[in-house]
């Protein structure tokens with residue numbers, strides 16, 4: 001219990017004791033846990049991490065993935081991580097900054113990765129998420145689609161999917177949507193008119209000419 | 214505040230406090246060991262105790278009323294919200310003409326109008342907007358909040374004042390007790406947190422299960438419920454249509470847009486049940502609130518606050534849960550502290566010379582018998598002093614290695630520092646995050662005021 005008589009005395013002294021020290025920023029337990037996660041990051045060689053706000057803001061960072069195998073070989077995809085003070089109680093908010101043709105990532109950058117939402121647990125960490133993101137590129141999954149069209153193509157015609165991915169990464173149009181040139185100088189994405197010619201359904205014909213950009 | 218007998222008291226005044234005075238002036242068997250029954254105890258509480266109520270919502274309104282009626286005369290209340298028409302069913306201090314006004318200000322005014330002699334100072338702002346020292350003026354902090362984040366923040370502020378002596382015992386003058394209330398529909402909890410003695414919020418944060426989140430692909434592909442349709446409009450459709458414009462849950466136009474999109478979606482998939490209020494509920498994660506649950510939990514919290522300041526009865530030890538869903542169940546569980554808790558634990562005391570560099574400090578941690586920590590990364594008050602990884606941060610922080618810690622910690626004689634690395638635990642090296650109390654040898658005792666220190 002509180003000693004009231006002590007409080008009486010303290011009140012008088014308070015003015016004299018005004019703290020002279022420099023103000024220290026309050027660090028949330030979430031920030032501390034993130035500090036540990038970041039200090040222990042064991043990044044795969046495909047992944048680079050950067051801190052746009054400098055070394056003292058770990059709560060906002062970016063991870064850039066350059067897949068070394070699979071459909072997305074030669075591409076470069078940047079994800080933004082926003083970590084809340086409630087981390088690891090709450091999962092970080094992860095968005096794909098690079099517009100990508102991918103069955104599990106929509107054109108706004110939303111990512112369908114179970115551990116980012118329904119299966120997040122506080123024992124998971126940043127490493128797990130980065131591992132999961134890498135997996136999305138080595139094994140895109142047509143069963144949990146966010147980009148419905150891309151998922152259908154992957155399921156029904158993997159070769160066409162491969163060409164669409166290459167098309168998108170080299171800065172062309174797929175299904176009427178323009179994708180920016182995705183990293184690494186394209187790595188021989190092929191002349192896009194071929195792809196466009198091949199994939200554009202008749203109804204989308206007017207858009208085919210964008211391919212030559 | 215003047216005690217009621219200073220001026221001519223209203224005739225009802227002594228009567229009003231009769232029961233409280235009986236409680237505070239008579240000894241008993243169930244009192245706290247330090248209870249000192251006295252007829253002036255109520256005056257002492259009224260004159261010298263300042264209580265902060267965090268939140269002026271459903272619980273906050275009840276708490277202010279209950280505390281004012283329990284003899285507390287100096288109250289502060291902090292809340293960043295304004296009154297919404299949907300609050301009026303249970304936040305009984307508010308009236309229809311108050312809609313749009315700050316909750317803290319209206320709540321303070323209404324209780325002062327009704328309970329003579331009580332003074333309530335409202336603070337219409339975010340809890341993070343206040344200086345840490347603001348929180349130090351209170352003897353007790355009572356929480357009527359609905360978010361884990363806000364609880365965690367206040368908890369770390371209150372625990373941040375806690376100091377330990379050389380034997381790792383809490384220094385009594387630095388203990389800032391909290392009473393935390395929470396309700397969710399028919400369920401609620403009231404707990405007493407005495408930093409350094411009972412578990413703090415962070416010691417058993419696992420009590421709060423993570424919020425249920427729907428998989429995005431379910432929302433995009435196979436919605437089955439009205440909530441799925443609403444979350445689709447909120448999380449996917451909004452960004453698709455409003456490129457870059459942030460969604461604001463407090464903007465009724467935004468909410469209307471989500472509602473109409475959700476309706477369209479529900480129609481497309483033959484799902485019923487999308488309403489405007491469900492939309493609000495899902496988007497803002499509103500948990501149904503029941504006035505009586507708030508009243509029950511608030512009453513328990515106010516009593517605990519009274520017991521803490523007076524010792525007139527033993528405090529709940531330490532977590533009361535109420536469940537009115539099937540019959541009525543009240544249960545008290547005694548949770549235990551996490552002695553390694555980063556927020557309320559003592560941490561490990563490390564003594565340094567003022568000339569010791571960061572790199573020497575890191576070496577010390579490797580040899581320290583209680584830590585045996587290798588590859589330590591070091592952070593203090595939001596500054597990352599050294600990061601072992603990733604490469605980009607290691608490079609940025611490497612120049613610090615040759616700088617004396619005393620300089621890096623800005624010349625404070627005592628500082629809390631957090632380190633993470635591989636530490637020895639039961640003979641095995643495991644990745645760990647530890648709190649350290651750094652003290653510099655030979656630095657003036659007189660300047661030992663470290664109360665703004667982060668925990």
Ligand SMILES: [Zn+2]
Nearest residue numbers: 413416554557
């Ligand atoms: Zn704790």
